[in-house]
Amino acid sequence: MTLKIYGIAASRAIRPLWAAEELGLPYENIPLHYASPQAKAPAYLAINPNGLVPAIDDDGLVIYESLAITMYLARKHAGRVLWDGTPRQDAHILQWTLWAATMVEPLTTQFAQHSRLLPQAQRDSAQAAAALAALRKPLAVLDAHCARQPYLLGDSFTVADLNVAAVLHRLADLDAADLAGVAAWHQRCVTRPAAQRAFALRQKTA
Template identity: 65%
Template structure:
């Protein structure tokens, strides 16, 4: 069966789409909108019981959780590319991916919800400000991490850890990234990759 990615590019499906582009994979893209009723219908809930996007099908394997999907694609199709060979580096990929999910994404999401996503009447500026403050501490950690001039999270090579964190911090400029030059340079470097450009261009294509 063809590798299939469910979810429009203007959703967290951008993460597996970007990984698939990095790995030059042939894949089927089902442009399922996250608000579409189909996401809550039995056929789709069999793939992702959460009723959210993305989901992935690959030769009998069904997966949800965007960052688990990118890790799977990197390990399966990218040894020595997105997925490092060395066990210590693999542990660092997991470290930064879990950090992206647990430290960076919750405040980034809270900020987005209370500045753009929720209807204006439901937005709480105090929660948006608290999210930015919480994020500031995390961004400072990253700025210090890049202080030695390393181009990517693990060192010289771009890995799926960079992809995961850069995608989670896709609104870095609005989140205070401008105060962190090395972090901003890393982020720009990741998003300038041809595969990232191809994946994000899918947002324009609908």
């Protein structure tokens, strides 16, 4: 076994864990908690100098940033699942992944922090509400797209779906009846057997 994935599943490490499960890769999960002293210790800082999770060591190749990791794993194993490797698909995978990182994740993080992640005294309901309001426009774009086809790139699940669905998972309990396309697409993604195996790890390491 050469692939090591650092980070508890109840963190952004869920993304490379899900990708590894989709690809059928053997891996070792080192359940490093993002808030633990070990994440800032010299041994781990030599792997990820940011002191954050996740990071991977794939037979000596070290990569951090969760979305970069998932794309690396999918691209390395192109043709197996998640990534066909055509220039057209490359462009759309990058498009949706960068869209998730720039248009959506800052807002989902703001919402999650001020609705449940921060200590009660530090939460600001106005910031949570502002994040939800700002999310309406990008989510409407995604909803219109999902209404036309089962997955982001067409009929097949790819790493683009994995990345966007994982970013949006913090909104899984959001009541948004007017986003039926997003809801149905997200359900198709997170009920995949590989996703269920990865998310089951959260119960063990949370």
